[in-house]
Amino acid sequence: MSIISPLRQFVADREHHLIDVTIVMPCLNEFISLPHCIGNAKAALRAIEQALGLTGEILVADNGSTDGSQRLAVELGARVVPVSEKGYGAALIGGCEAAAGRYILMGDADGSYDFIDGVPMIARLVDGIDLCMGSRFKGGIEPGAMPWKNRYIGNPVLTGILNLFFDSGISDAHCGLRAITTDAFRSLRLSGKGMEFASEMVIKASLKGMRTEEVPAKLHKDLRDRAPHLRPWRDGWRHLRYLLMLSPRWVFAIPGTVASMVAIAIFAMAICEALLPGSFPAVGNYWIILGAALASGGHLALILALSTQMYGAGQGYRLLTGRGKQVLEWLSLEKLLAVGTCFIAAGMLTLLIVLWQWQERSFGPTDTILLAVLGTTSITLGFQTIMGGFLLAILGGNIARFSEFSFAPE
DSSP, X not given: OTTHHHHHHHHHHHHHHHOOEEEEEEESSOTTTHHHHHHHHHHHHHHHHHHHOOOEEEEEEESOOSSSHXXXXXXXXXXXXXXXXXXXXXXHHHHHHTOOSSEEEEOOSSSOBXXXXXXXXXXXXXXXXXXXXXXXXXXXXXTTSSOHHIIIIIHHHHHHHHHHHHOOOOSOTTOXXXXXXXXXXXXXXXXXXXXXXXXXXXHHHHHTTOOEEEEEOOXXXXXXXXXXXXXXXXXXXXXXXXXXXXXXXIIIIHHHHHHHHHHXXXXXXXXXXXXXXXXXXXXXXXXXXXXXXXXHHHHHHHHHHHHHHHHXXXXXXXXXXXXXXXXXXXXXXXXXXXXXXXXXXXXXXXHHHHHHHHHHTTSOOOSOOHHHHHHHHHHHHHHHHHHHHHHHHHHTTSOSBGGGOOOOOO
């Protein structure tokens, strides 16, 4: 027993590493369509071997099927990996993590994709591409294969937003037929459990600067005798939510910059009006209050933008640009504490002036709240700067010098 078991393990490991391509199919009660899909995947593997000289396997990532899909898949020659965590993305992540090949080709187990279309995808990976996407809009969509709201609203809108936010250059970000190298998949550290997994892969590949291409892929009517797992409105929101969560520039940085600039403009006009009455358009107390709200909100948004940039870099899916590294070189916890303290001191001094003026008026009312708002806003910005400094330090691994931030390995 002590001799046979290590020998069997050696043979199993040897066979594991001899596999070049793994076709991964997520599966949840696909008994009807599995024979067609596995047969189609076998044909794709034969084509891959003939064209590229690569060996392959078929892996079914089962997400808790109750119709006998697991047994059928094994009988048809596939390797079955159970994935207990529910969700389309969870099944694919579990399957890809168990893949033996250097290249992964993934596609649904409902008969909607032709795995033969994946042959040129694997060829592009062999040529050095990290991720190769299929495009149903370039390959053709069979009548009735995609609901009109997905075809003309959901997919174009979400893909357009994805390209705007992340400059991915992809025409169909949600195509289920795609190929990726195993090393690239592992470096992305994907976590999306549902349909948002499709967007997450494209977004993080773009953020990491991976080489990505797109080839045509046909979409056929699925072979199911039941409704699909996809829920357009729910899953559409999950995609959009993921786009926003992974884009601190659009969620935090741009709104924060705009708010801060408007606040500065309001305060500048109010100060000029106070010093040179009649020289500028009058800015009343309501506008001054709005300026304070914009300044505070904009400042907080910019802190969150930098924090989420650091978090993404620490997780290994975001690359800091030269400008971002320069900011980290300049910033440190001590500097932010000093800046925050200066803001608070300036604000308290301003409020002391307000108090003195109130006394000079025999505690009577004032015509403008400009100084009071400037003082309280300065104190608010100071506290936010100090707390933001500690937040950045914690996200950076409890360090004081952000330039020493330890990034996750590629």
